[in-house]
Amino acid sequence: MRDQEPDPSHPGRRLSTKEAAELLGVKPETVYAYVSRGQLSSQRVPGGRGSTFDAQEVEVLARRNRRENGLSSGAISELSVRTRxxxxxxxxxxxxxxxxxxxxxxxxxxxxxxxxxxxxxxxxxxxxxxxxxxxxxxxxxxxxxxxxxxxxxxxxxxxxxxxxxxxxxxxxxxxxxxxxxxxxxxxxxxxxxxxxxxxxxxxxxxxxxxxxxxxxxxxxxxxxxxxxxxxxxxxxxxxxxxxxxxxxxxxxxxxxxxxxxxxxxxxxxxxxxxxxxxxxxxxxxxxxxxxxxxxxxxxxxxxxxxxxxxxxxxxxxxxxxxxxxxxxxxxxxxxxxxxxxxxxxxxxxxxxxxxxxxxxxxxxxxxxxxxxxxxxxxxxxxxxxxxxxxxxxxxxxxxxxxxxxxxxxxxxxxxxxx
Structure with a gap:
């Protein structure tokens, strides 16, 4: 059975590092980089070594990344520069x-x-x-x-x-x-x-x-x-x-x-x-x-x-x-x-x-x-x-x-x- 995609609209839902990375389309290491730059907040898993992330906060960041990368409007060509x-x-x-x-x-x-x-x-x-x-x-x-x-x-x-x-x-x-x-x-x-x-x-x-x-x-x-x-x-x-x-x-x-x-x-x-x-x-x-x-x-x-x-x-x-x-x-x-x-x-x-x-x-x-x-x-x-x-x-x-x-x-x- 396929894992269900996380539902960021659910209030109070926490995502694992793996789920946050999938939603953002990045590697888990990059999720922690977002935390270090103050773009995401995290909470330690009680008694564990991992962290969890607020689903709505992750979704807001994902939308912003898509917008900045031109993915939402199909305007990638306007934001990329050909270079050798x-x-x-x-x-x-x-x-x-x-x-x-x-x-x-x-x-x-x-x-x-x-x-x-x-x-x-x-x-x-x-x-x-x-x-x-x-x-x-x-x-x-x-x-x-x-x-x-x-x-x-x-x-x-x-x-x-x-x-x-x-x-x-x-x-x-x-x-x-x-x-x-x-x-x-x-x-x-x-x-x-x-x-x-x-x-x-x-x-x-x-x-x-x-x-x-x-x-x-x-x-x-x-x-x-x-x-x-x-x-x-x-x-x-x-x-x-x-x-x-x-x-x-x-x-x-x-x-x-x-x-x-x-x-x-x-x-x-x-x-x-x-x-x-x-x-x-x-x-x-x-x-x-x-x-x-x-x-x-x-x-x-x-x-x-x-x-x-x-x-x-x-x-x-x-x-x-x-x-x-x-x-x-x-x-x-x-x-x-x-x-x-x-x-x-x-x-x-x-x-x-x-x-x-x-x-x-x-x-x-x-x-x-x-x-x-x-x-x-x-x-x-x-x-x-x-x-x-x-x-x-x-x-x-x-x-x-x-x-x-x-x-x-x-x-x-x-x-x-x-």
Whole structure:
């Protein structure tokens, strides 16, 4: 006999994890991810290890997911964007069909950027910026208040670089590629170095290191940073990337498109998430035990940063790749142990795996970097991906990124307000 489908209309009905997953059309692990993000509430089964969920709450979430995915109106085509850049499939992701983690393990950030932009590898390429452009960007950034965050500095640097480029409105492929190869090193050069005596030479990761920490860099640390940049180059249509494509659809020049991405990335649910994981990791390191720290987070109703990802039912492949490299850094050992403690402790409440924000937190805490360092790494890395998406969008019909609003306000005509 076939199991009956759960009836969400029955008041007070509780669903098992399996039933909730079936109704939502997701895996059981994703149901717990919804709980961690505050989109579902759960109750422990008395005397058991499982959880139950309010049927009506699950149905509301299922309807919202269907609506957001365009399933209720058959408008999937309006919400999907054809792209040749990144594919996310199960617990792996690919850049132009090539495993992204393998690319990052074997090639520099600049080489991966070229692969995204052109589909060709250019071994040994290093991005450089004109001194005049860097000088303009540095002056603009230098005028900001001392407490200014890194993304604000990057945004101002991008605007200053645009103002210094009279050819910025040339959207031909070669022109945009030229802009990309100078804009990214300009952004890095415009960030103030942590200590004097730095050198703006060598691979981009080496130059960025001096903007993140005053500690001396060894080859292993620089390799981890360069790999982190390569892993974070792109991740399909994340919120900031969608903003970039909207700007490019309106034929905004690449500096403006990157500025749109930087405006979105600052949210705590996007680029700034690594800073929250950094602070959590420091607290666990300070107390020597994750249990009281996690307990306090849960008591306050906060989600645990650095855990779970809506696109990966298992471990984030970017986190897995970075953790493997971090194991080769002796000074990262305490941070790695604290990260494992966080994952193990939280698993008693909800089975979520580590994401890239937790891996970045291990890197930044282990190398004397501030909590904002992960956000800086994320923004610099993702700039190359944004340029790739802008290039792709420039080849599409202009202004196609124009969804229709679904009006739910008062039915017209209404009387004029007094």
């Amino acid at each position: 850049i990144t594919l996310i499939d199960q617990d792996r992701y690919y850049f132009r069909g090539v495993d992204a983690t393998e690319l990052a393990a074997r090639h520099s950030y600049e080489e991966i950027a070229e692969w995204l932009w052109t589909g060709r590898l250019r071994p040994g390429i290093a991005f450089t910026a004109p001194e005049a452009t860097v000088a303009v960007a540095r002056r603009a950034v230098g005028a900001l208040p001392e407490h200014t965050g890194p993304v604000d500095r990057l945004r101002v640097a991008a605007i200053a670089a645009a103002a210094a480029d009279p050819l910025r409105f040339d959207l031909s492929e070669n022109a945009v590629l030229g802009t990309a190869r100078t804009l990214i090193p300009t952004l890095v050069a415009a960030l103030p170095p942590v200590r004097r005596g730095h050198r703006d030479t060598g691979p981009l990761a080496h130059r960025l290191w001096t903007r993140l920490t005053g500690w001396d860099a060894d080859e292993t640390s620089l390799q981890v940073l360069d790999t982190a940049l390569g892993l974070l180059v792109d991740h399909d249509l994340a919120a900031s990337t969608l903003a970039v494509r909207v700007a490019a659809s309106a034929r905004a020049h690449p500096y403006a498109a990157v500025s749109a991405g930087l405006g979105v990335i600052e949210g705590p649910l996007h680029g700034a998430a690594s800073g929250l994981a950094h602070r959590l990791l420091l607290e666990v390191l300070d107390q020597g035990d994750a249990a009281p720290v996690i307990a306090e987070e849960l008591r306050a109703g906060r989600r645990i940063p650095g855990l779970g990802h809506r696109l990966y039912p298992g471990e984030d492949p970017r986190a897995r790749a970075l953790f493997t490299l971090l194991e080769e850094m002796p000074r990262a050992a305490p941070g790695l142990a604290a990260a494992r403690d966080i994952v193990t402790t939280t698993a008693r409440h909800t089975p979520l795996q580590a994401n890239v924000d937790l891996a970045l937190a291990v890197l930044t805490t282990s190398c004397g970097m501030p909590a904002t360092a992960g956000e800086t790494i994320f923004a610099v890395a993702r700039t190359a991906g944004w340029i790739a998406h802008a290039l792709e969008e420039y080849g599409e019909r202009p202004l196609r990124m124009r969804p229709s609003g679904h009006y739910v306000g008062p039915k017209p005509p209404q009387p004029l307000p007094e």
